[in-house]
Amino acid sequence: xxxxxxxxxxxxxxxxxxxxxxxxxxxxxxxxxxxxxxxxxxxxxxxxxxxxxxxxxxxxxxxxxxxxxxxxxxxxxxxxxxxxxxxxxxxxxxxxxxxxxxxxxxxxxxxxxxxxxxxxxxxxxxxxxxxxxxxxxxxxxxxxxxxxxxxxxxxxxxxxxxxxxxxxxxxxxxxxxxxxxxxxxxxxxxxxxxxxxxxxxxxxxxxxxxxxxxxxxxxxxxxxxxxxxxxxxxxxxxxxxxxxxxxxxxxxxxxxxxxxxxxxxxxxxxxxxxxxxxxxxxxxxxxxxxxxxxxxxxxxxxxxxxxxxxxxxxxxxxxxxxxxxxxxxxxxxxxxxxxxxxxxxxxxxxxxxxxxxxxxxxxxxxxxxxxxxxxxxxxxxxxxxxxxxxxxxxxxxxxxxxxxxxxxxxxxxxxxxxxxxxxxxxxxxxxxxxxxxxxxxxxxxxxxxxxx
Amino acid sequence: xxxxxxxxxxxxxxxxxxxxxxxxxxxxxxxxxxxxxxxxxxxxxxxxxxxxxxxxxxxxxxxxxxxxxxxxxxxxxxxxxxxxxxxxxxxxxxxxxxxxxxxxxxxxxxxxxxxxxxxxxxxxxxxxxxxxxxxxxxxxxxxxxxxxxxxxxxxxxxxxxxxxxxxxxxxxxxxxxxxxxxxxxxxxxxxxxxxxxxxxxxxxxxxxxxxxxxxxxxxxxxxxxxxxxxxxxxxxxxxxxxxxxxxxxxxxxxxxxxxxxxxxxxxxxxxxxxxxxxxxxxxxxxxxxxxxxxxxxxxxxxxxxxxxxxxxxxxxxxxxxxxxxxxxxxxxxxxxxxxxxxxxxxxxxxxxxxxxxxxxxxxxxxxxxxxxxxxxxxxxxxxxxxxxxxxxxxxxxxxxxxxxxxxxxxxxxxxxxxxxxxxxxxxxxxxxxxxxxxxxxxxxxxxxxxxxxxxxxxxxxxxxxxxxxxxxxx
Numbered sequence: 027x028x029x030x031x032x033x034x035x036x037x038x039x040x041x042x043x044x045x046x047x048x049x050x051x052x053x054x055x056x057x058x059x060x061x062x063x064x065x066x067x068x069x070x071x072x073x074x075x076x077x078x079x080x081x082x083x084x085x086x087x088x089x090x091x092x093x094x095x096x097x098x099x100x101x102x103x104x105x106x107x108x109x110x111x112x113x114x115x116x117x118x119x120x121x122x123x124x125x126x127x128x129x130x131x132x133x134x135x136x137x138x139x140x141x142x143x144x145x146x147x148x149x150x151x152x153x154x155x156x157x158x159x160x161x162x163x164x165x166x167x168x169x170x171x172x173x174x175x176x177x178x179x180x181x182x183x184x185x186x187x188x189x190x191x192x193x194x195x196x197x198x199x200x201x202x203x204x205x206x207x208x209x210x211x212x213x214x215x216x217x218x219x220x221x222x223x224x225x226x227x228x229x230x231x232x233x234x235x236x237x238x239x240x241x242x243x244x245x246x247x248x249x250x251x252x253x254x255x256x257x258x259x260x261x262x263x264x265x266x267x268x269x270x271x272x273x274x275x276x277x278x279x280x281x282x283x284x285x286x287x288x289x290x291x292x293x294x295x296x297x298x299x300x301x302x303x304x305x306x307x308x309x310x311x312x313x314x315x316x317x318x319x320x321x322x323x324x325x326x327x328x329x330x331x332x333x334x335x336x337x338x339x340x341x342x343x344x345x346x347x348x349x350x351x352x353x354x355x356x357x358x359x360x361x362x363x364x365x366x367x368x369x370x371x372x373x374x375x376x377x378x379x380x381x382x383x384x385x386x387x388x389x390x391x392x393x394x395x396x397x398x399x400x401x402x403x404x405x406x407x408x409x410x411x412x413x414x415x416x417x418x419x420x421x422x423x424x425x426x427x428x429x430x431x432x433x434x435x436x437x438x439x440x441x442x443x444x445x446x447x448x449x450x451x452x453x454x455x456x457x458x459x460x461x462x463x464x465x466x467x468x469x470x471x472x473x474x475x476x477x478x
Numbered sequence: 479x480x481x482x483x484x485x486x487x488x489x490x491x492x493x494x495x496x497x498x499x500x501x502x503x504x505x506x507x508x509x510x511x512x513x514x515x516x517x518x519x520x521x522x523x524x525x526x527x528x529x530x531x532x533x534x535x536x537x538x539x540x541x542x543x544x545x546x547x548x549x550x551x552x553x554x555x556x557x558x559x560x561x562x563x564x565x566x567x568x569x570x571x572x573x574x575x576x577x578x579x580x581x582x583x584x585x586x587x588x589x590x591x592x593x594x595x596x597x598x599x600x601x602x603x604x605x606x607x608x609x610x611x612x613x614x615x616x617x618x619x620x621x622x623x624x625x626x627x628x629x630x631x632x633x634x635x636x637x638x639x640x641x642x643x644x645x646x647x648x649x650x651x652x653x654x655x656x657x658x659x660x661x662x663x664x665x666x667x668x669x670x671x672x673x674x675x676x677x678x679x680x681x682x683x684x685x686x687x688x689x690x691x692x693x694x695x696x697x698x699x700x701x702x703x704x705x706x707x708x709x710x711x712x713x714x715x716x717x718x719x720x721x722x723x724x725x726x727x728x729x730x731x732x733x734x735x736x737x738x739x740x741x742x743x744x745x746x747x748x749x750x751x752x753x754x755x756x757x758x759x760x761x762x763x764x765x766x767x768x769x770x771x772x773x774x775x776x777x778x779x780x781x782x783x784x785x786x787x788x789x790x791x792x793x794x795x796x797x798x799x800x801x802x803x804x805x806x807x808x809x810x811x812x813x814x815x816x817x818x819x820x821x822x823x824x825x826x827x828x829x830x831x832x833x834x835x836x837x838x839x840x841x842x843x844x845x846x847x848x849x850x851x852x853x854x855x856x857x858x859x860x861x862x863x864x865x866x867x868x869x870x871x872x873x874x875x876x877x878x879x880x881x882x883x884x885x886x887x888x889x890x891x892x893x894x895x896x897x898x899x900x901x902x903x904x905x906x907x908x909x910x911x912x913x914x915x916x917x918x919x920x921x922x923x924x925x926x927x928x929x930x931x932x933x934x935x936x937x938x939x940x941x942x943x944x945x946x947x948x949x950x951x952x
Contacts, residue, residue, distance in 0.1 A: 037541065037590035038549075038573035039597075045547035067609050068514060069523025069640035073552040076881075080555065085862075085885035092514035095641045098613065109517030116518065128545040129609035129641060132579060163545035164574050164610065237889055241866040407554055410567060427555070 028365070028382045030374045039388035040407060042342050043368040044424075046161035047125040048074040049171030049202055051088055054123030054157075056227020057179070058248040061119045063089045063109055065102060065137055066127030070163075080427035082233045087244050089113055093130060102135045107144050110156065117243040120251045121155040123179075125171065128163035155251055157182045167369035168424070169269050169344045172202035176226060176273040180280065183251065185258035187281045195260040196307070197283060198225045199274055201267025203347035203423070206234035207434035211442055212266075212291075215301075218315065219308040224253055224260065235433055258283065262307050266291060266438075267346035268373045289346070289373055291438040292446065293354040294323055301440075319440035326444040327358065333451040335359035340394035342387060342404035343423045345371030351403065351422060351437060351446075352377055358447065360401070364393035387411055401454060418457035420450055481619075482637050489650040494735040514644070520882070523640030525608050526552070527648020531729060532604055532636065532655070534680045534705040535713065536560040539600035541570040543587050543618060544608030548640070549573075557901065559684035561707050565600055574610060583616045591625040591633055601710035602632040604655075612639035632710065634659045646728055649678075653733040656704065656713060661737065664714035666701065671772040673701040674763055675722040675743065678729040679750075681706025685904035689750050692787065692907065696779055698763060704733065717741040721766035723748050723759060728839075744769065750906040751818040753791050753825070757784040791908040795826050798919050803827035805922060808868065810834045810860065810879035811897055817845040819878075819897070822911040824849075828918070831874050832857045862886045876922055891931045893921040 047064050051074060054062035064071045071090035078086045091105040106124070113122055124137055137158035145152050159178045161171045176199060196216060200209060209230035216223040231247025238246050257263075258281030265274035265287040274285035286303065290296035297320070305312050339360045341352050348367050356362055362379035366389050374382045383389050387404065391411040394402065402408055402415070405423040412419040426432035436442040522530075525548060533540050533556060542549040553569030560566060572590050574583050591603055603625075607618050622635040638651035666673075674693075679686055686706045693700060702708060702716035717737065722745035724734040734745040744766050748759035764772075764780040806829050809820070820830055832855040835843055846856060860868075865883060868874055869890040877887040880898030887894035895917055897905065905914045936942050 035593060036572065036586045037593045038546070038569075038571050039594075040569045041546060041550040041553060041571060041573065043546050043573070044550045045545065047547065048551055063517065067523050067640040068519050068521060068644070069526050070547055072520070072522040072526060073547065076555060077551050079881065079885075083885075085889070089517050090519050091516045092519040093641055094514070094643075095609075095612075095639070098609070098641055105516040108515070112515060112517030128547060128574075129613055132610055132613050162576075163547040164579055165576050167546070237891070241863045241886070241889070243862070407569075410554065410564070 028375050028377045028379050030382045033385040038386045041386050044168040045163040046166045046171030047127050049168035050125035050159050050161045050175040053172045053175035053227045055245050056229045056248045058250045059120040060245045061113050061122050063124045065091045065130045068092045070127045081425040103140050106140045119244045124158045125161045131162035173269040177276050180276045183254045185255050185281050187258045191261050192259045194222050196221050196223050197257045197260045197263040198223045199265045199270040201269045201346045206230040207436040208438045211436050211439050218313050219304045219310050269346050290350045292350045292443050297440050323440040323444045326447045330447040330451040333454045338363045338400045340364035340399035340402045342366040342390045344368050349373040363397040363399050366390040418453045492732050494731050522645040524638040524643045524648035525640040527645035528636050528638035528652035531649045531652035534558040535708045536566045537563040537601040537709050539594045539603045542606045543572045543611050545574045545610050548608045557682045558680050583611045584621050587621050595629050604634045606636045607639045609639045609641045649729040650732050653730040660713050662717040666715040666718050669718050672698045673719045675716050675719040676703045677724045677734050679706045679725040683904040685906035688907040688910045720770040749818040752822045753911050754821050755818045756907050787908045794912040795915050798915050799827045805875045806831040808832050808874035808877045820849050826915045866890050
């Protein structure tokens with residue numbers, strides 16, 4: 027059980043946190059032929075766009091209402107109206123998803139109200155999907171923006187229960203810590219149980235890195251607006267990560283689909299629960315393939331524990347990712363000595379560590395140093411700290427801009443867990459070989475002192 | 479009119495700007511930025527521009543006063559390099575929350591400045607204003623002044639909140655901050671007749687270091703580079719330079735012009751991109767230094783160095799010629815680079831099928847005509863869809879552009895090279911241009927192109943089509 031505390035300081039140094047609208051925009055990117063739109067100054071969009079381009083190595087559809095100082099003061103209806111019309115004219119999307127930002131929230135722009143006026147002024151758009159989410163930059167974090175947006179999509183498109191339920195259909199609501207690779211792996215698992223999953227959002231269709239047949243200015247794939255409208259037919263909703271509980275509850279309220287939240291999908295016990303649940307709802311036995319994969323994971327844990335056991339870990343990530351991966355490494359014998367996250371979450375006080383700090387990478391660095399951390403896990407921004415602390419460094423989360431394949435890091439399922447254990451153990455082995463190989467002085471403190 | 483608005487008006491009517499000279503008084507007042515189109519705009523805000531211009535100062539703590547988006551979504555994303563401190567890469571922000579919005583963020587800002595001073599002891603702290611505190615009326619000038627006095631360390635307000643305009647305006651407002659608060663506030667230990675400033679050069683991918691050895695060899699000292707690999711003190715005593723080179727005309731012309739007015743430092747606009755341009759820049763530096771009293775013999779040494787380096791560079795490009803002869807380049811960049819790299823590319827046998835002039839001045843366009851002839855394919859504005867089509871139809875063999883459009887080329891399975899700010903290779907000076915040609919050759923002749931353009935041996939439904947079978951048999 028951990029004590030969750032907020033750092034008391036005025037200057038955030040080396041932020042771990044990213045802003046809500048960016049998380050919201052990314053959620054919209056999991057819907058097919060969509061254009062996310064940030065209602066703010068053009069920089070809000072530009073920074074977010076560059077960040078996501080560097081992470082995914084993909085073109086990112088993201089537009090701006092380009093608020094000037096004057097427009098901000100007077101109110102942004104005209105800009106929102108023009109932006110919708112322009113986007114529609116240029117890219118003919120199926121959905122425009124609007125996230126507010128700090129500056130337009132301060133002014134008090136009511137985007138939902140704008141949309142009502144817009145529909146009145148432009149009757150052609152009366153049924154065109156426009157979704158507004160309130161995501162001020164000055165509260166919450168990336169994960170909160172994602173969570174709110176998915177909930178708003180469900181509330182707005184409101185999938186009504188339609189007659190008979192389709193026995194094999196399930197809804198999957200993945201948290202923002204799930205990569206396109208994770209979603210592909212999960213889809214395979216569901217299908218192997220004879221289930222037909224609808225993922226909302228589905229980044230595996232849009233940001234998995236693939237070559238489209240033609241130029242597309244909007245999202246290259248993802249769940250269609252139609253399919254969202256049919257989510258009410260499913261027999262179950264599976265929410266992945268505690269952040270998705272609100273969205274799952276909304277779906278249950280509107281469409282009467284029962285849900286279950288899986289806070290973790292990385293680790294042996296977590297996957298035992300997950301696979302048992304799938305077997306139960308599908309009425310199918312666990313396929314041979316997964317029985318083998320479970321056994322392989324057990325073997326990987328046995329082989330890996332020599333290297334992970336007792337290792338002091340410093341980890342910084344958004345709450346659900348932190349809980350998932352941090353708990354796995356605790357399962358593998360690591361000691362979580364420095365733990366930093368970005369925003370409040372019900373999972374934090376259940377992390378197997380003494381203290382979870384809502385803070386930044388400066389906090390993580392100072393704690394890692396003082397508490398003798400031997401291994402660092404965080405996003406690519408950890409690179410500066412690791413240059414100083416000289417630790418092995420495994421990148422997870424977002425952004426990962428200085429390595430390839432961020433979209434295909436898989437941590438879910440027996441297989442994903444197995445591969446993660448191997449990747450981490452190999453990194454620790456490689457680091458030890460280079461930096462801590464045994465020599466004559468290893469068992470003789472005085473000699474070591476002299477050689478220093 | 480608020481002081482910031484007055485500043486913006488002043489920057490807009492910059493008399494030394496080539497474009498402004500052709501405008502009427504009324505047009506000038508309107509400003510240089512095209513009105514941004516909601517839903518159709520791309521590009522950074524004024525804050526982004528200010529940060530681009532100043533962040534390369536290496537020993538300064540760059541503190542962003544605003545909610546998390548402004549710094550949290552963007553820090554550590556620039557390709558500048560430092561020969562000393564890594565402080566410039568550290569992300570500092572007040573990370574304003576709801577309480578700060580309600581009660582004002584000035585207190586938090588003041589405390590943040592105090593914390594940075596105590597923990598990081600920087601040469602100076604630059605405080606960047608953003609939209610949210612500007613909206614609620616936080617006065618960073620007052621806070622910075624109070625903090626400077628209290629803590630005995632320069633704390634410089636950079637007043638360029640994002641919503642006042644685009645990146646380019648931010649560059650200039652950053653320049654104004656230097657002019658108002660930094661330049662002329664210190665004195666160098668000594669001066670020489672060979673001291674120059676380089677203005678608007680950011681040492682991306684360390685490219686300044688491709689040119690510095692040439693200047694070193696000539697005995698020319700970079701007194702201050704604004705801002706690539708620069709130090710705060712250097713900018714503070716930069717008013718003692720004898721001459722200045724302005725690298726990017728659009729970014730900080732106001733700095734060069736006002737330093738000329740205030741301190742009589744003559745300047746010229748030049749570029750280190752391209753062989754001929756590098757030579758021209760070196761000549762111009764020497765000429766200006768001589769006009770300010772440096773010995774005449776400097777020019778002879780400069781010419782000798784130019785002759786040697788040009789011969790070396792062209793000799794290094796020759797081997798690429800037969801591989802690159804006739805290959806067609808689509809150049810999507812802005813301003814100076816729209817012409818300055820063209821000559822070297824032509825020297826390597828490459829054919830320029832188009833160069834974008836969206837951000838170019840009238841002079842830039844004249845230069846393009848001079849170099850490429852009247853039939854120069856100047857592209858005013860090309861949508862990503864058109865770029866994609868051009869590449870897909872193989873009307874160009876390679877695209878050189880900024881990161882923003884890279885996927886347009888890559889998704890069309892065409893070679894692409896980054897020549898803008900996030901690139902990994904340095905392309906300045908003589909060595910840099912040879913490197914650019916080498917990179918183009920490497921990219922064009924990578925064997926992947928043959929495979930990645932090959933269609934899969936099945937149709938849309940996954941059926942093995944006859945065509946596919948035939949290809950497989952080949």
